[in-house]
Amino acid sequence: MKKENSNTKMKKVFPFGEDLGGAKILIIGAGLCGSLLALRLAQRGYQIELREERSDLRKTDISAGKSINLAFSDRGIKALKMAGVVDKVFPLCIPMTGRMIHSIESETFLSPYSARDGEYINSVSRGQLNGLLLDEVEKFDNVNLQFNCGCTSVDLENNTATFFDKNYNQEEMVTADVIFGADGAGSILRKEMFLQREILFSYSQQFLEHGYKELSIPPTESGGFKTYKNALHIWPRGEYMLIALPNLDGSFTVTLFLPHNNSVYSFSELNTDEKVSNFFQKQFPDALELMPNLIDEFQNNPVGNLGTIKCSPWSYKGKTLLIGDAAHAVVPFYGQGMNASFEDVFVLDKFIDRHEGDWSKIFDEYEKERKRDADAIGDLAVENFYEMRDHVSNPIFKKKREIEIEFEKRFSYYSKYSMVTFREDMGYDEAMRIGNAQDKTLLNLIANNKLEGLEIEELFELVKKGVSEILDDDKVSKMMQH
Amino acid sequence: MKKENSNTKMKKVFPFGEDLGGAKILIIGAGLCGSLLALRLAQRGYQIELREERSDLRKTDISAGKSINLAFSDRGIKALKMAGVVDKVFPLCIPMTGRMIHSIESETFLSPYSARDGEYINSVSRGQLNGLLLDEVEKFDNVNLQFNCGCTSVDLENNTATFFDKNYNQEEMVTADVIFGADGAGSILRKEMFLQREILFSYSQQFLEHGYKELSIPPTESGGFKTYKNALHIWPRGEYMLIALPNLDGSFTVTLFLPHNNSVYSFSELNTDEKVSNFFQKQFPDALELMPNLIDEFQNNPVGNLGTIKCSPWSYKGKTLLIGDAAHAVVPFYGQGMNASFEDVFVLDKFIDRHEGDWSKIFDEYEKERKRDADAIGDLAVENFYEMRDHVSNPIFKKKREIEIEFEKRFSYYSKYSMVTFREDMGYDEAMRIGNAQDKTLLNLIANNKLEGLEIEELFELVKKGVSEILDDDKVSKMMQH
Incomplete structure (x- = not known):
């Protein structure tokens, strides 16, 4: 099938109503990975049904329940280049050239990521980036994008997914030639594969004893940055740490990583305003000065879990494929979760090029190459937690x-x-x-x-x-x- | 609580009817691990309800669906010594002093396990050993042992397990102070912990691409051994292998390890008598000569899967504990599955000694010491597969x-x-x-x-x-x- 570039308009079909030739593809999940995958497959001319459980994040203010900003770097850039959209992303980015380490005595030093120019990472808003990809996807008439449609089950033998469509309060079934599960760490497609005895599904979920909570440093009154803009800030304290990434509006998104329980300082132990204040006063005095809303945010924001998921096989009978977090969720400490998911689409595209039409071969070769790399980034991300919270100092x-x-x-x-x-x-x-x-x-x-x-x-x-x-x-x- | 030795008779209670003091303990599963655990806790005087899904293996001829004979070695010996029953086990054992390697040219050489006397492993029948432990358990009036009672669910908050009692075709609920899940690789208790979101249950199941099938070498007409008795026989062939362990009656239990699919020789490919014959003729000619029932057995015996299971935490709120295969199923290639489960009971007993009455502390310290060893034997067993099937030659x-x-x-x-x-x-x-x-x-x-x-x-x-x-x-x- 001939590749189209990203600006071509194509005829719109709703649940594969009209046969335009080529495979009919269902993508479960329009997050970062599902959106890029839809965009790329749309450029290749496939008929695509893209369904997302949440509402349209471009129109609502609801947090995705995930971290607000992310580190965008070369593997992600490579994939967005392939899809012809990378130049639209750079304006959303704030370069971070190194780690700014904050000691307990409020001293700082900058540890650059590299000695070479151009080797830096970028702080980008998850919502803005996802919104941009959705805008690009919607330029294609061969994509039907539906929000508020959560997948409830997948019939693997008949390649049919069931959704609950909150727009109409009704169940819907979608049958496709190929189903992609880009439905994140809690993937329904993966659960179906786990439960299918015949598959011999190897599966691993590993939680850290630490959870996280998002907080913030607001901008200055004039909209400037209260601390150094072009760095990833770290307050490493051994058993726990605080980090901060810059946002375009001058604010920083701050994340506290702390044990859930069983520690002198833990989320279950920090259960009064006074304890929270004292903890920050003692451990992060310079950060505390920049965080006027600490107590409110600490009280109101949820504690998230940190888990690594690995599994295999990723595909079933050449008809379904797990991709992105659904196949390999990682902890955030290498800043690679999104980049790895984008790179998935890049690697998959290479095998589509090689074997277009033979999905079974595409999926097998894709997993053969990609699985060890996905396992590696899962392990690297956990190791980097220890490096960041402790060894950097x-x-x-x-x-x-x-x-x-x-x-x-x-x-x-x-x-x-x-x-x-x-x-x-x-x-x-x-x-x-x-x-x-x-x-x-x-x-x-x-x-x-x-x-x-x-x-x-x-x-x-x-x-x-x-x-x-x-x-x-x-x-x-x-x-x-x- | 004072330890009793294994021959003391104690008053029988049925579902904890009469309070004898001490914790009321429910053990799910009366396999090798559950039986030894029940025996040891009975010796300590606890009131024990021991329930097994299968029928009494001492009275029935039904295979447990697991490998028929096992390698019993020093870690298992240590645990059975503690329970005072090891001397009854030795008469059931056949020492294996090394690996007898069979080349494709039918040449053999013996590779001893150790150069020291007394360092050998023992072939023992799973059924005989389990039966012996059940006999010992039944000497205690403070144990109520029930067969044909499969656990269907566990209410973790109320420490209540539900069983389906096939003897009366009815559901039964048992509430206990402490519940042990000794219910093997498919543990129901572990599944409940997996599903309980609050636990943050780390879990891993990893399948090999290989399955196994049990076959046999019958005894000679006079009840002797057709090949060398005191060794674990191996026919290593790279992608697959055959092994044989001796039984007291002169027979050998033979196990073929072979890929399920996607290989020149695989279980799915060996689908005719002729293919099976040719495969053995070509790859294991000397074994074939000793296996008159090969075709029948190959047709009738099931193909088993080979998986490693790891998880954490093993306990919940000091009220439930996973033990043995339920906590750490391993592949059979180091001959350590049973020995590791017996050693679990030995290590647990050490912490009961230290903190008797404080189950929460016992379980926490037990897991802290035991988890890394359980992980290690899981990894060692997989590695030894590659060693046995390939590198020994x-x-x-x-x-x-x-x-x-x-x-x-x-x-x-x-x-x-x-x-x-x-x-x-x-x-x-x-x-x-x-x-x-x-x-x-x-x-x-x-x-x-x-x-x-x-x-x-x-x-x-x-x-x-x-x-x-x-x-x-x-x-x-x-x-x-x-």
Whole structure:
């Protein structure tokens, strides 16, 4: 099927009323992933029914119940470029060039993400970005987009999904050639696959003991930023942490990560205004000064859970595919959840190019390539929680970052963070393996005081050697394990 | 509460009719784990209701649908010793001193499990061992044991379990102070915890692409063994394998492990008698000669699935605890499923000793110590699949085993297998960490031809050094990850 570019108008069909040729595709969920997927498949000319449980976020003020702003980076950029819409996104972005670390004594230092220009991440509003994608989708007449239609079940054998349409208070059934479950971490399609005994569905959900609560730093009276604009702010405190990301209106969205229970400070323990005040006074005094609405927000905003979901297989009989969070929900600590979902669409598109028409082959090859990368970003995101809340203020870690910044300035070197975030040409799995080997080599050199008297070039060679030894050794023992 | 020894008779109570003091305990499942747990808690004087879904396996000939014989080893021995019944088990055992490897050319070699005397595993019948434990349980009047009572649901808040009693075709509700879910891999109690949103239940089920089918080698006409009695026989063939364990009656239980689908040889592909015959003729000719009933058994016996289950938390509000396979189902390749479940009871007993009466504390500390070991044996069992089906016949692996046998003869050295199987004083997690470091060091020395000209003492020192470096290096990078 010939690709259309994003501005072509096409004839509108409602539940696949008229056969335009090609597969009839149902996409469950018009969040970030479902919208981009619909856009891309619409550009390819498919007939698409796109259904979303929530109401249209462009018209309502209701929070999606998810984090308000996100870090948009190279893997996401790559996918939106493919769909021809990336230039419309950049105006919505605030570049964050590094982590601004706030100590308990209210001292700050900026730890850049990379020593190279152009390697930064972007704070973007989930609502604005999703709205933009929906606007683009609606330009296509071969897409029928419905809000307030939550999927209640999927009949996998007959490829029929049932929805409850709140617009008319009625149940509706939609049969399609292919059904995509882009319905997020609580995916109904995934639940159906879990319950289908025949599938032997491997499934994992892992919760952190920590929850999160969103708070805010309002803009200055003139609409400016109360603290440094172009950074991701972190208040690392070991067992818990506070972060803040900038918004276009001058405000920051602040998120507190704290254990649910069983800790000196926990969400269940912070149950009075006084306790909350004292906690912030003691732990985040500089942030507290910027947060006039703290107590109100703390009382009114819900506590969210933090979970990682992995599963396999993602597809069933070449007729259904889980994609985005539905296939691999991750915790937010690498800023990669949205980027990974967008990259899913990019990778899927590559296999549609290769095998267009043979969905079974497309889905099998897609999962074969993508699964290990999805697993890797799930693990990386959990590990980065420990790094952010704790190690960023650890001297050994700081020394490692210093050396890596020097390396990045002088050599073709990418830290683990850089590979994960900026090397959209490399899979998450490879980035993790090389990144872990680099970290292990560097941390051991530092911890064992092996740096003294070394020129930076010598150190670089030493690290290269250490990394290659670790990767070789792992190869032999992996070979023996699998 | 005072411990009674296993022969004391106590007054019988039916659903906790008369209060004898102490907690009223419901145990769901009278399999290997539930029976041993009931026995131990009965010895401690608790009032116990023990309910089993299946009929009494001592009176019926119905297969439990699980593997017929099992490998009983030191961790299981330790637990049955604690309960004072181990001496009754040994007469049911056939020692297996090593792996007897059968090549495709029908050549065999014996790879001993250890160079030390007394370090062997035992083939034992699941039915006989379970029957023995039930006999011991029934000596206690403070246990009420009911068969044909399957648990259908558990009300976690009110600590009430509902059963369907097939003896009377009626539903029954049992409320207890403490409920143990010893109801195996398909645990109903675990499902209830999974569904309870408040718990934030971390859960993982991972299936192998392989299934299994049980077959047999009958005894000789005089009741003798058709092949070497005191070994676990393996026919490793890469993508699949056959194993055989001896039974007291001279027969062997044979298990074929094969992919379900998508392979040159798979269960779905071997769908005619001729294909089955040809497969065995080509791949296992020496086994085929010993299996006159192959075709019949292959046609009639079901294909089982192979899955690993992990979850957390194991307990809820100090009132319910998952134990054995219900908490951590493992694949059978390390011969540790039953031993791990028995060891659960041993470890739990230690914490009952420490905190008797405070179930909440008992369960929390039990899980804190036991969870990482349960995770480790789950991972070890999957890894050992690859070792058994493939690497045992690999030259590098064989060389490693040779060296390790020499080490075990001369030094205080334990291979990973020995630590997991024979070092009941060491947790699975520690055994895995040290064992993996040993394997990695040895495999790399062999693969890189570093052995030449080395005396065995020098090699041993080199391995010790390598292991300690790996463990130290891992410590630094682990510290940075968590």
